[in-house]
Amino acid sequence: MLTAAARKWRSFVVQQGQVVALDPTSRARFNLEKANILLLDDTPMGMAILVQIVTGLGAKKLHRCTDVEMAKQVASNTQLDLAIVDALPPSGAGYGFVKWLRNTAQEPNCYTPVLMTTAHTPRSDINRARDCGSHLIVKKPIAPIVLLERIIWVSKEGRPFLFSGDYVGPDRRFRDERPPGGVGRRREDAPASGPPPATTPSDDETASSASSLT
Amino acid sequence: MSSVRFVIPKLRLTQLLKEPGGLAVADAVTKAGENLVTIRPTCRAELLALLDQAEATAKSSPETNRELIDLLYEYAVRSIGAGEICGVPAVDVALTSFCDLLDYMKTNGRFDREAIDVYLRAWRLLMSPELPAAGRDAVLAGLRQVTDRYAAD
Numbered sequence: 001m002l003t004a005a006a007r008k009w010r011s012f013v014v015q016q017g018q019v020v021a022l023d024p025t026s027r028a029r030f031n032l033e034k035a036n037i038l039l040l041d042d043t044p045m046g047m048a049i050l051v052q053i054v055t056g057l058g059a060k061k062l063h064r065c066t067d068v069e070m071a072k073q074v075a076s077n078t079q080l081d082l083a084i085v086d087a088l089p090p091s092g093a094g095y096g097f098v099k100w101l102r103n104t105a106q107e108p109n110c111y112t113p114v115l116m117t118t119a120h121t122p123r124s125d126i127n128r129a130r131d132c133g134s135h136l137i138v139k140k141p142i143a144p145i146v147l148l149e150r151i152i153w154v155s156k157e158g159r160p161f162l163f164s165g166d167y168v169g170p171d172r173r174f175r176d177e178r179p180p181g182g183v184g185r186r187r188e189d190a191p192a193s194g195p196p197p198a199t200t201p202s203d204d205e206t207a208s209s210a211s212s213l214t
Numbered sequence: 215m216s217s218v219r220f221v222i223p224k225l226r227l228t229q230l231l232k233e234p235g236g237l238a239v240a241d242a243v244t245k246a247g248e249n250l251v252t253i254r255p256t257c258r259a260e261l262l263a264l265l266d267q268a269e270a271t272a273k274s275s276p277e278t279n280r281e282l283i284d285l286l287y288e289y290a291v292r293s294i295g296a297g298e299i300c301g302v303p304a305v306d307v308a309l310t311s312f313c314d315l316l317d318y319m320k321t322n323g324r325f326d327r328e329a330i331d332v333y334l335r336a337w338r339l340l341m342s343p344e345l346p347a348a349g350r351d352a353v354l355a356g357l358r359q360v361t362d363r364y365a366a367d
Protein backbone atom coordinates (compact mmCIF):
# COMPACT_ATOMS: atom_id res chain seq x y z
CA MET A 1 0.00 0.00 0.00
CA LEU A 2 1.25 3.48 -0.82
CA THR A 3 2.06 5.88 1.95
CA ALA A 4 0.33 9.25 1.92
CA ALA A 5 3.55 10.92 0.79
CA ALA A 6 4.06 8.50 -2.06
CA ARG A 7 0.46 8.92 -3.18
CA LYS A 8 0.95 12.67 -3.28
CA TRP A 9 3.80 12.28 -5.71
CA ARG A 10 1.82 10.09 -8.09
CA SER A 11 0.59 13.12 -10.01
CA PHE A 12 4.06 14.43 -10.60
CA VAL A 13 6.59 13.57 -13.23
CA VAL A 14 10.32 14.03 -13.08
CA GLN A 15 11.64 15.91 -16.09
CA GLN A 16 15.27 16.01 -17.11
CA GLY A 17 16.13 14.31 -13.86
CA GLN A 18 15.78 17.60 -12.01
CA VAL A 19 12.60 19.54 -12.51
CA VAL A 20 9.46 18.17 -10.95
CA ALA A 21 6.42 19.20 -12.94
CA LEU A 22 2.76 18.61 -12.52
CA ASP A 23 1.44 16.25 -15.16
CA PRO A 24 -0.76 18.41 -17.43
CA THR A 25 -2.93 15.42 -18.30
CA SER A 26 -3.64 14.54 -14.68
CA ARG A 27 -7.29 14.04 -13.69
CA ALA A 28 -6.53 14.88 -10.06
CA ARG A 29 -8.74 17.69 -8.85
CA PHE A 30 -8.18 20.90 -7.00
CA ASN A 31 -10.48 23.76 -6.06
CA LEU A 32 -9.55 27.44 -6.19
CA GLU A 33 -13.12 28.76 -6.30
CA LYS A 34 -13.25 30.13 -2.78
CA ALA A 35 -9.67 31.29 -2.54
CA ASN A 36 -9.14 35.04 -2.14
CA ILE A 37 -6.33 35.82 -4.52
CA LEU A 38 -4.51 39.13 -4.71
CA LEU A 39 -2.96 39.93 -8.07
CA LEU A 40 -0.48 42.78 -8.32
CA ASP A 41 0.76 43.88 -11.73
CA ASP A 42 1.02 47.44 -12.99
CA THR A 43 0.81 46.68 -16.71
CA PRO A 44 -2.56 46.02 -18.39
CA MET A 45 -0.98 43.25 -20.45
CA GLY A 46 0.63 41.54 -17.45
CA MET A 47 -2.58 41.74 -15.47
CA ALA A 48 -4.66 40.43 -18.37
CA ILE A 49 -2.39 37.42 -18.79
CA LEU A 50 -2.47 36.65 -15.08
CA VAL A 51 -6.25 37.01 -14.85
CA GLN A 52 -6.84 34.73 -17.83
CA ILE A 53 -4.59 32.04 -16.38
CA VAL A 54 -5.95 32.21 -12.85
CA THR A 55 -9.60 32.26 -13.91
CA GLY A 56 -8.87 29.32 -16.20
CA LEU A 57 -7.59 27.48 -13.16
CA GLY A 58 -10.98 28.06 -11.56
CA ALA A 59 -10.33 31.04 -9.30
CA LYS A 60 -13.28 33.38 -8.85
CA LYS A 61 -12.36 35.77 -6.05
CA LEU A 62 -9.68 37.94 -7.56
CA HIS A 63 -8.43 41.25 -6.18
CA ARG A 64 -6.72 43.05 -9.04
CA CYS A 65 -4.25 45.65 -7.89
CA THR A 66 -2.33 47.87 -10.25
CA ASP A 67 -0.11 49.49 -7.65
CA VAL A 68 1.35 48.79 -4.25
CA GLU A 69 -0.96 51.16 -2.38
CA MET A 70 -4.01 49.38 -3.75
CA ALA A 71 -2.49 46.03 -2.78
CA LYS A 72 -1.81 47.24 0.76
CA GLN A 73 -5.40 48.39 1.00
CA VAL A 74 -6.69 44.99 -0.06
CA ALA A 75 -4.29 43.16 2.24
CA SER A 76 -5.45 45.31 5.14
CA ASN A 77 -9.14 44.65 4.58
CA THR A 78 -9.42 41.12 3.17
CA GLN A 79 -8.25 37.74 4.36
CA LEU A 80 -6.00 36.55 1.58
CA ASP A 81 -5.32 32.94 0.63
CA LEU A 82 -2.75 33.60 -2.06
CA ALA A 83 -0.92 36.57 -3.55
CA ILE A 84 0.62 36.60 -7.01
CA VAL A 85 2.84 39.64 -7.04
CA ASP A 86 4.87 41.02 -9.89
CA ALA A 87 8.25 42.41 -8.97
CA LEU A 88 7.18 45.65 -10.73
CA PRO A 89 10.41 46.41 -12.53
CA PRO A 90 12.37 48.58 -12.85
CA SER A 91 11.62 49.94 -9.37
CA GLY A 92 11.17 46.50 -7.80
CA ALA A 93 8.27 47.87 -5.74
CA GLY A 94 6.69 44.41 -5.71
CA TYR A 95 9.47 43.18 -3.44
CA GLY A 96 8.72 46.08 -1.13
CA PHE A 97 5.07 45.09 -1.00
CA VAL A 98 5.92 41.52 0.02
CA LYS A 99 8.26 42.82 2.71
CA TRP A 100 5.45 45.06 3.96
CA LEU A 101 3.02 42.13 3.93
CA ARG A 102 5.39 40.03 6.03
CA ASN A 103 6.34 42.74 8.48
CA THR A 104 3.26 44.91 8.80
CA ALA A 105 0.12 43.04 7.78
CA GLN A 106 -1.95 41.44 10.52
CA GLU A 107 -2.25 37.69 10.99
CA PRO A 108 -3.17 35.61 9.06
CA ASN A 109 -2.30 37.77 6.03
CA CYS A 110 1.33 38.07 7.03
CA TYR A 111 1.61 34.32 6.34
CA THR A 112 -0.10 34.50 2.95
CA PRO A 113 1.59 32.29 0.36
CA VAL A 114 3.22 34.64 -2.13
CA LEU A 115 4.32 33.82 -5.65
CA MET A 116 6.51 36.49 -7.17
CA THR A 117 6.42 36.84 -10.92
CA THR A 118 9.36 38.39 -12.63
CA ALA A 119 10.37 39.00 -16.20
CA HIS A 120 13.96 39.84 -15.39
CA THR A 121 15.86 40.45 -12.20
CA PRO A 122 18.56 43.07 -12.50
CA ARG A 123 21.78 42.30 -10.69
CA SER A 124 21.14 45.14 -8.28
CA ASP A 125 17.85 43.53 -7.19
CA ILE A 126 18.91 39.94 -6.62
CA ASN A 127 19.27 40.35 -2.86
CA ARG A 128 15.89 42.06 -2.60
CA ALA A 129 14.28 39.26 -4.57
CA ARG A 130 15.82 36.67 -2.28
CA ASP A 131 15.10 38.46 0.97
CA CYS A 132 11.64 39.96 0.45
CA GLY A 133 9.85 36.95 1.93
CA SER A 134 8.08 35.42 -1.05
CA HIS A 135 7.64 31.66 -1.23
CA LEU A 136 8.66 31.13 -4.83
CA ILE A 137 9.59 33.12 -7.90
CA VAL A 138 7.94 32.36 -11.22
CA LYS A 139 9.77 33.49 -14.32
CA LYS A 140 7.81 35.04 -17.18
CA PRO A 141 6.44 33.95 -19.59
CA ILE A 142 4.13 32.12 -17.26
CA ALA A 143 2.72 28.78 -18.37
CA PRO A 144 -0.60 27.79 -16.73
CA ILE A 145 0.73 24.39 -15.68
CA VAL A 146 3.74 25.99 -14.01
CA LEU A 147 1.61 28.48 -12.11
CA LEU A 148 -0.72 25.72 -10.94
CA GLU A 149 2.20 23.60 -9.84
CA ARG A 150 3.60 26.49 -7.82
CA ILE A 151 0.22 27.24 -6.24
CA ILE A 152 -0.07 23.64 -5.09
CA TRP A 153 3.48 23.70 -3.88
CA VAL A 154 3.07 26.80 -1.71
CA SER A 155 -0.19 25.50 -0.29
CA LYS A 156 1.62 22.61 1.34
CA GLU A 157 1.67 22.97 5.06
CA GLY A 158 4.68 22.36 7.16
CA ARG A 159 7.13 24.91 5.82
CA PRO A 160 8.14 26.96 8.85
CA PHE A 161 7.79 30.70 8.86
CA LEU A 162 10.75 32.56 10.20
CA PHE A 163 10.90 35.80 12.17
CA SER A 164 14.43 37.03 12.56
CA GLY A 165 15.96 40.46 12.84
CA ASP A 166 16.06 41.35 9.18
CA TYR A 167 14.07 38.59 7.55
CA VAL A 168 10.43 37.62 7.92
CA GLY A 169 9.11 34.96 5.62
CA PRO A 170 9.07 31.28 4.80
CA ASP A 171 12.20 29.43 5.82
CA ARG A 172 14.46 29.55 2.81
CA ARG A 173 16.17 26.33 3.83
CA PHE A 174 13.79 23.63 2.72
CA ARG A 175 14.25 20.30 1.07
CA ASP A 176 12.19 19.05 -1.83
CA GLU A 177 11.92 15.33 -1.12
CA ARG A 178 11.37 13.66 -4.46
CA PRO A 179 10.65 10.03 -5.10
CA PRO A 180 13.67 7.81 -4.43
CA GLY A 181 16.32 7.97 -7.17
CA GLY A 182 14.89 7.31 -10.59
CA VAL A 183 11.51 6.02 -9.47
CA GLY A 184 8.68 7.31 -11.63
CA ARG A 185 4.94 6.94 -11.33
CA ARG A 186 3.61 3.55 -10.34
CA ARG A 187 1.21 3.41 -13.27
CA GLU A 188 4.20 3.43 -15.58
CA ASP A 189 5.74 0.37 -13.92
CA ALA A 190 6.11 -2.72 -16.08
CA PRO A 191 3.34 -5.21 -15.37
CA ALA A 192 4.36 -7.97 -13.00
CA SER A 193 4.75 -11.40 -14.52
CA GLY A 194 2.88 -14.33 -13.05
CA PRO A 195 -0.53 -14.48 -11.37
CA PRO A 196 -1.71 -11.41 -9.42
CA PRO A 197 -1.62 -11.68 -5.65
CA ALA A 198 -5.03 -12.54 -4.19
CA THR A 199 -4.74 -10.19 -1.25
CA THR A 200 -5.72 -6.59 -0.54
CA PRO A 201 -6.74 -4.07 -3.26
CA SER A 202 -3.94 -2.83 -5.47
CA ASP A 203 -2.24 0.50 -5.01
CA ASP A 204 -4.04 1.87 -8.03
CA GLU A 205 -7.40 1.05 -6.49
CA THR A 206 -6.36 2.49 -3.17
CA ALA A 207 -5.62 5.90 -4.64
CA SER A 208 -8.63 6.76 -6.76
CA SER A 209 -8.22 8.59 -10.06
CA ALA A 210 -10.07 11.56 -8.61
CA SER A 211 -7.52 11.99 -5.88
CA SER A 212 -6.80 15.40 -4.48
CA LEU A 213 -3.51 17.02 -5.32
CA THR A 214 -2.81 18.38 -1.90
CA MET B 215 22.36 38.54 19.41
CA SER B 216 19.11 38.60 17.46
CA SER B 217 16.24 36.32 18.41
CA VAL B 218 14.73 33.97 15.87
CA ARG B 219 11.18 32.69 16.05
CA PHE B 220 9.63 29.92 13.97
CA VAL B 221 5.91 29.58 13.32
CA ILE B 222 4.18 26.88 11.29
CA PRO B 223 1.10 28.68 10.01
CA LYS B 224 -2.11 26.90 9.18
CA LEU B 225 -2.94 27.93 5.62
CA ARG B 226 -6.56 28.16 4.58
CA LEU B 227 -5.49 27.62 0.98
CA THR B 228 -4.52 24.04 1.80
CA GLN B 229 -8.06 23.25 2.88
CA LEU B 230 -9.75 25.20 0.08
CA LEU B 231 -7.84 23.32 -2.61
CA LYS B 232 -9.18 20.03 -1.22
CA GLU B 233 -12.82 21.10 -1.20
CA PRO B 234 -15.22 19.04 -3.34
CA GLY B 235 -15.84 20.29 -6.87
CA GLY B 236 -13.18 22.29 -8.56
CA LEU B 237 -11.41 21.22 -11.72
CA ALA B 238 -9.23 18.43 -12.96
CA VAL B 239 -5.68 19.56 -13.72
CA ALA B 240 -6.02 18.69 -17.41
CA ASP B 241 -9.28 20.65 -17.78
CA ALA B 242 -7.96 23.67 -15.89
CA VAL B 243 -4.79 23.88 -17.94
CA THR B 244 -6.77 23.58 -21.17
CA LYS B 245 -9.20 26.28 -20.05
CA ALA B 246 -6.39 28.62 -19.05
CA GLY B 247 -4.77 28.09 -22.45
CA GLU B 248 -8.06 28.86 -24.21
CA ASN B 249 -8.46 32.02 -22.12
CA LEU B 250 -5.02 33.18 -23.20
CA VAL B 251 -5.92 32.76 -26.85
CA THR B 252 -8.77 35.25 -26.42
CA ILE B 253 -6.37 38.04 -25.42
CA ARG B 254 -3.87 37.33 -28.19
CA PRO B 255 -4.95 40.28 -30.43
CA THR B 256 -4.80 42.86 -27.64
CA CYS B 257 -1.53 41.42 -26.40
CA ARG B 258 0.00 41.70 -29.85
CA ALA B 259 -1.22 45.29 -30.21
CA GLU B 260 0.27 46.22 -26.83
CA LEU B 261 3.52 44.48 -27.61
CA LEU B 262 3.82 46.35 -30.91
CA ALA B 263 3.01 49.62 -29.15
CA LEU B 264 5.83 49.01 -26.66
CA LEU B 265 8.18 48.24 -29.54
CA ASP B 266 7.15 51.49 -31.27
CA GLN B 267 7.83 53.39 -28.06
CA ALA B 268 11.22 51.74 -27.63
CA GLU B 269 12.22 52.58 -31.20
CA ALA B 270 11.00 56.17 -30.84
CA THR B 271 12.91 56.57 -27.58
CA ALA B 272 16.10 55.20 -29.11
CA LYS B 273 15.75 57.62 -32.06
CA SER B 274 15.02 60.63 -29.89
CA SER B 275 18.23 60.03 -27.89
CA PRO B 276 17.45 61.15 -24.34
CA GLU B 277 19.86 63.45 -22.56
CA THR B 278 22.11 60.79 -21.12
CA ASN B 279 22.99 57.26 -22.10
CA ARG B 280 21.92 56.13 -18.63
CA GLU B 281 18.47 57.58 -19.20
CA LEU B 282 18.16 55.77 -22.53
CA ILE B 283 19.21 52.48 -20.94
CA ASP B 284 16.65 52.92 -18.16
CA LEU B 285 13.82 53.70 -20.57
CA LEU B 286 14.62 50.83 -22.90
CA TYR B 287 14.93 48.45 -19.98
CA GLU B 288 11.48 49.49 -18.83
CA TYR B 289 9.92 48.86 -22.26
CA ALA B 290 11.69 45.53 -22.68
CA VAL B 291 11.00 44.17 -19.22
CA ARG B 292 7.31 45.08 -19.45
CA SER B 293 7.05 43.22 -22.73
CA ILE B 294 8.50 39.90 -21.58
CA GLY B 295 5.81 37.26 -21.32
CA ALA B 296 3.62 38.62 -24.09
CA GLY B 297 5.55 36.96 -26.91
CA GLU B 298 4.50 33.52 -25.77
CA ILE B 299 0.84 34.58 -25.74
CA CYS B 300 1.12 36.17 -29.20
CA GLY B 301 2.62 33.06 -30.76
CA VAL B 302 6.10 34.56 -31.06
CA PRO B 303 7.92 33.08 -28.06
CA ALA B 304 11.30 34.01 -29.50
CA VAL B 305 10.47 37.63 -28.65
CA ASP B 306 10.46 36.74 -24.96
CA VAL B 307 13.88 35.11 -25.30
CA ALA B 308 15.26 38.10 -27.20
CA LEU B 309 13.85 40.59 -24.70
CA THR B 310 15.28 38.70 -21.75
CA SER B 311 18.64 38.82 -23.47
CA PHE B 312 18.11 42.54 -24.18
CA CYS B 313 17.39 43.17 -20.49
CA ASP B 314 20.58 41.30 -19.62
CA LEU B 315 22.53 43.51 -22.01
CA LEU B 316 21.04 46.73 -20.65
CA ASP B 317 21.62 45.56 -17.10
CA TYR B 318 25.27 44.77 -17.86
CA MET B 319 25.73 48.17 -19.50
CA LYS B 320 24.19 49.91 -16.52
CA THR B 321 26.18 47.93 -13.98
CA ASN B 322 29.48 48.29 -15.80
CA GLY B 323 28.98 51.89 -16.88
CA ARG B 324 29.27 51.06 -20.57
CA PHE B 325 27.20 52.01 -23.58
CA ASP B 326 26.97 50.58 -27.08
CA ARG B 327 24.50 52.22 -29.43
CA GLU B 328 25.08 49.64 -32.13
CA ALA B 329 24.21 46.75 -29.83
CA ILE B 330 20.98 48.47 -28.80
CA ASP B 331 19.99 49.04 -32.42
CA VAL B 332 20.68 45.40 -33.23
CA TYR B 333 18.27 44.35 -30.50
CA LEU B 334 15.54 46.73 -31.59
CA ARG B 335 15.77 45.52 -35.19
CA ALA B 336 15.69 41.91 -34.01
CA TRP B 337 12.64 42.59 -31.82
CA ARG B 338 10.78 43.93 -34.87
CA LEU B 339 11.89 40.98 -37.00
CA LEU B 340 10.93 38.36 -34.43
CA MET B 341 7.40 39.78 -34.18
CA SER B 342 6.69 38.03 -37.46
CA PRO B 343 5.15 34.60 -36.79
CA GLU B 344 6.11 33.52 -40.32
CA LEU B 345 9.83 33.76 -39.62
CA PRO B 346 11.41 30.37 -40.36
CA ALA B 347 12.67 28.49 -37.31
CA ALA B 348 16.25 28.37 -38.58
CA GLY B 349 16.34 32.14 -39.13
CA ARG B 350 14.79 32.77 -35.73
CA ASP B 351 17.34 30.55 -33.99
CA ALA B 352 20.19 32.26 -35.82
CA VAL B 353 18.92 35.68 -34.71
CA LEU B 354 18.64 34.54 -31.10
CA ALA B 355 22.13 33.04 -31.17
CA GLY B 356 23.52 36.28 -32.57
CA LEU B 357 21.79 38.33 -29.90
CA ARG B 358 23.16 36.09 -27.19
CA GLN B 359 26.66 36.67 -28.54
CA VAL B 360 26.14 40.43 -28.40
CA THR B 361 25.06 40.23 -24.76
CA ASP B 362 27.79 37.79 -23.79
CA ARG B 363 30.38 40.32 -24.90
CA TYR B 364 29.26 42.51 -22.00
CA ALA B 365 28.59 39.73 -19.50
CA ALA B 366 32.29 39.00 -19.16
CA ASP B 367 33.11 42.53 -17.92
